[in-house]
Amino acid sequence: METSWFIETLRREGDLLADAAQKAGLDAPVPPCPQWQVRDLLRHTGAVHRWATVFVAEARKDGADWDESAPGDGELADWYRALLTRLADVLAAAPADLDCWYFFAAPSPLVFWSRRQAHEATIHRVDAQTALGAGLSPIDPAFAADGVHELLAGFHGRARSTVRTPEPRTLRVRALDTDADWLVRLSPEPPVVERGAPGPADCTLSGSAAQLYLTLWNRAPYEELSVAGDDALVELWRRTGAIT
Incomplete structure (x- = not known):
């Protein structure tokens, strides 16, 4: 961009x-x-x-x-x-x-x-x-998808990210209104993010790019997103993924 x-x-x-x-x-x-x-x-x-x-x-x-x-x-x-x-x-x-x-x-x-x-x-x-309290202005899907990428690969690619799992797990984040798709590899180390990586995931979190953007930034409820697979990984992200 x-x-x-x-x-x-x-x-x-x-x-x-x-x-x-x-x-x-x-x-x-x-x-x-x-x-x-x-x-x-x-x-x-x-x-x-x-x-x-x-x-x-x-x-x-x-x-x-x-x-x-x-x-x-x-x-x-x-x-x-x-x-x-x-x-x-x-x-x-x-x-x-x-x-x-x-x-x-x-x-x-x-x-x-x-x-x-x-x-x-x-x-x-x-x-x-x-x-x-007057409603939100729309967010361009491409910009929202870029924001998801910045959050996942940028902020959580750093050593200070606290999203960790004892054993390797995978979380896929999928924006349904764009071609944006991320595979997040979780482990005892900081998350590793691959955009557009093929293969299955332990859990897939899906929604529009704007929904994902706002939810992952703690501005919208996770309940508005679709979850398939091990929802414990979504709960882990909700608890430990906040940027402060």
Whole structure:
């Protein structure tokens, strides 16, 4: 997928997030994040965008301080919009051969940050719209499938993933409205993910790409998905697969 597509998605989803947050009100609870009100959602997502911008704008190869500072309630929505615009503009202006730090495998640092921040904005847009209670804007199936891949192969490909099984097991994740299909090999080591791998699996978890995306990010119930085989593997993922 083109970097420009991720940047356009970031702009759109971030705008939807800010719109929903303003309509919901800063005191509104955020059901997917029980400890948060909408103000916390804006502060968090703005801080993430600001943090990401540092690596891209400065081509930074080492760490950047995490800055949680934010203005008061009256300026919070405009502050978030400004950080969103700054991030998207920096990504759009960055060279294709940008060399900076990033934290799991991707075709390039620029693709990584464009993609990661597009998904960051989308998931938290879902949070803001859930807080508003007015229904969710649709998620493009190809983008949702990309988000599933990022979660499975990116986040859970790292040593910190806690999804482990004592003996080797396999979980297939299948998006029914796209050709996307993943075989997740579980063991005492971090999961190994193969996209489009043939062969049987101990359990298959199926649904639309958007359903899988939201469920695996703990924004929708697992009961909306179809499970075939050993459902204990789905329960294992539900208990241990959350990204915090």
